[in-house]
Amino acid sequence: DAGVIQSPRHEVTEMGQEVTLRCKPISGHDYLFWYRQTMMRGLELLIYFNNNVPIDDSGMPEDRFSAKMPNASFSTLKIQPSEPRDSAVYFCASSFGSRNQPQHFGDGTRLSIL
Amino acid sequence: QKEVEQNSGPLSVPEGAIASLNCTYSDRGSQSFFWYRQYSGKSPELIMFIYSNGDKEDGRFTAQLNKASQYVSLLIRDSQPSDSATYLCAVEDGNQFYFGTGTSLTVIP
Numbered sequence: 001d002a003g004v005i006q007s008p009r010h011e012v013t014e015m016g017q018e019v020t021l022r023c024k025p026i027s028g029h030d031y032l033f034w035y036r037q038t039m040m041r042g043l044e045l046l047i048y049f050n051n052n053v054p055i056d057d058s059g060m061p062e063d064r065f066s067a068k069m070p071n072a073s074f075s076t077l078k079i080q081p082s083e084p085r086d087s088a089v090y091f092c093a094s095s096f097g098s099r100n101q102p103q104h105f106g107d108g109t110r111l112s113i114l
Numbered sequence: 115q116k117e118v119e120q121n122s123g124p125l126s127v128p129e130g131a132i133a134s135l136n137c138t139y140s141d142r143g144s145q146s147f148f149w150y151r152q153y154s155g156k157s158p159e160l161i162m163f164i165y166s167n168g169d170k171e172d173g174r175f176t177a178q179l180n181k182a183s184q185y186v187s188l189l190i191r192d193s194q195p196s197d198s199a200t201y202l203c204a205v206e207d208g209n210q211f212y213f214g215t216g217t218s219l220t221v222i223p
Contacts, residue, residue: 033211042215043158043202056210091157100146100165100206105157 002026004106006092012112018080021109023092024073031099034067034077035091037108043091048099049075082113117141118205120214128222133190135217137203140184146206147186149177151199152216158202162188193221 005024013019025032033048047057052069060067064083069075079086089110093103119138127133135149145166150158162177164170164186169178176189186205190197200216 035213043213045211045213048211099211100208102148102160102163103211104160108157 004092004094004104006090006106006109008109009107010110010112012114013082014114015083016081017113018078019082019086019111019113021077021090021092021111023075023077023106025075025092025094026096026104027073029094029096029104030072031095031097031101031103032069032075033093033095033103034075035093036088037091038088046077050099084113087111087113117207117210117212118203118214120201120203120217122215123218124220125217126220126222127193129193129195131193131221133193133197133219133221135188135190135201135203135219136185137187137205137214138183138185139205139207139212141205141207142181142184144184144205144207147177147179148204148206149175149186149188150202150204150213151197152202153199161201190219195221195223197221 007022034046037043046059047067049069067077089108091108093105095101095103148163149161151161152158164177174191178187198220200218202216203214
């Protein structure tokens with residue numbers, strides 16, 4: 001069974017550019033989570049969806065960040081405009097049944113904003 | 115106060131010894147507790163999870179919950195060099211899912 005699939009694996013872009021990160025959750029999972037990981041702050045929850053509906057976006061740092069989940073098998077996290085402080089590893093994770101079930105992580109997108 | 119706190123380490127143990135990792139949490143209503151292992155440059159990988167009703171043992175790993183003192187521990191018996199990684203504790207309190215910043219473990223051959 002395929003795991004959580006994220007793309008791209010690496011992204012390097014200049015400040016001010018739009019960045020779009022993509023995620024395909026595990027088939028049948030109804031919860032999807034976006035995280036950001038940095039050395040300073042560790043793993044931070046940005047937003048999560050249940051059945052494609054955003055439930056809690058309180059972790060989204062600024063209006064420059066937005067996330068969508070148009071269907072059960074696809075989600076995007078967009079940063080526009082990007083800034084150097086957005087450089088981090090962004091993980092997508094999914095789980096089944098309820099929020100307190102184990103989450104399965106994708107391989108992450110390593111984002112560098114120059 | 116952070117919701118979940120871990121000693122960042124590094125924690126070093128000799129091969130074959132028991133490694134003990136601890137995590138404290140602030141919300142007494144927390145119901146679910148997770149341990150993830152993360153190798154450098156890789157994604158977090160679930161090791162174990164327990165709910166508030168008890169401890170769990172799985173092979174060389176044991177997760178223990180102390181509700182009165184609000185901490186959860188992970189014991190790794192017969193530590194192997196392949197166990198060298200960062201271990202992340204996560205807690206779900208009914209509203210949010212919080213991760214600690216992780217404890218770096220090094221098992222010395």
